[in-house]
Amino acid sequence: MQRRRWAILALLVLAVGTLTGCALFNQPPTANFTWTPSDPLARTDVQFTDLSTDTGGIVSWSWDFGDNGSSPSQNPKHEYEKGGTYQVKLTVTDGDGSLDTLQKTVTITPSLDGTWSGVMTDLNWNQWTLQLNLHHSASGGITGTMSRGNQTQVITSATFDPSSGEVQITSMIFGQTLRGTLNAAENRISGLWYDALAGWVGKDWSVNLQ
Structure with a gap:
């Protein structure tokens, strides 16, 4: 009987260990980003930098720059044709398929360039x-x-x-x-x-x- 209980316990430990590596126990990523310069001008490059985190590693990035522009790069550059306020969204996905999206407001100063x-x-x-x-x-x-x-x-x-x-x-x-x-x-x-x-x-x- 004692041996049987130990066998059942071993199977439970194995099952929990297996489930821990599955998406059921996966912690989703946390999307975050910044940009430079902090007060960008129209028709000049804006450098976006990914600051997202995930325990298992992020495998894909999807940027929406709010002006019909987009990018799959981790740290893209983007140029806005006109000054104004834009809603920029970053969606990140980890190796287990979990994702997170963050939206920030970027203000582009009009330019004479x-x-x-x-x-x-x-x-x-x-x-x-x-x-x-x-x-x-x-x-x-x-x-x-x-x-x-x-x-x-x-x-x-x-x-x-x-x-x-x-x-x-x-x-x-x-x-x-x-x-x-x-x-x-x-x-x-x-x-x-x-x-x-x-x-x-x-x-x-x-x-x-x-």
Whole structure:
């Protein structure tokens, strides 16, 4: 009888050990992630880093960047075309098929980076082709060139307020300063231009991101 009890106990221990390795006793993973820079600009790379944990190891990652973009990579880079607020979701799956999903809000600051093309109207109601090539520098400033017709000059100063969308760009082309507002949803800048030398207000200008 004693021997039989020991045999039954051994079978129970074996059964529990087997079940412990099954999905029935598997601890699901915990999804987590971060991104850099913490305040990313539109049309620049955002580095997403997986911080998920699991006792047995994670075998797959599924990212939804909230702008119809996705990735199966563990630590992907992603570029947002427009400024705005995006809901980013990461779903991780472990070797036993258990999964977990985490969603975080990522705010993308509107950016002037890129080539903008459109028209500007002079005082005689003539329309000129206007092109802006703009770049946010590492120091936080904005550099680039302004072209009106067949004339191109380096931009001497440029300011941009992401919260209001207000833009001011000055070049030496006739001493003109462009003042306008960025429509982040449509990637369009429009406003009026000013002549700093003559001291008068010009006509309208408008450019779209190319």
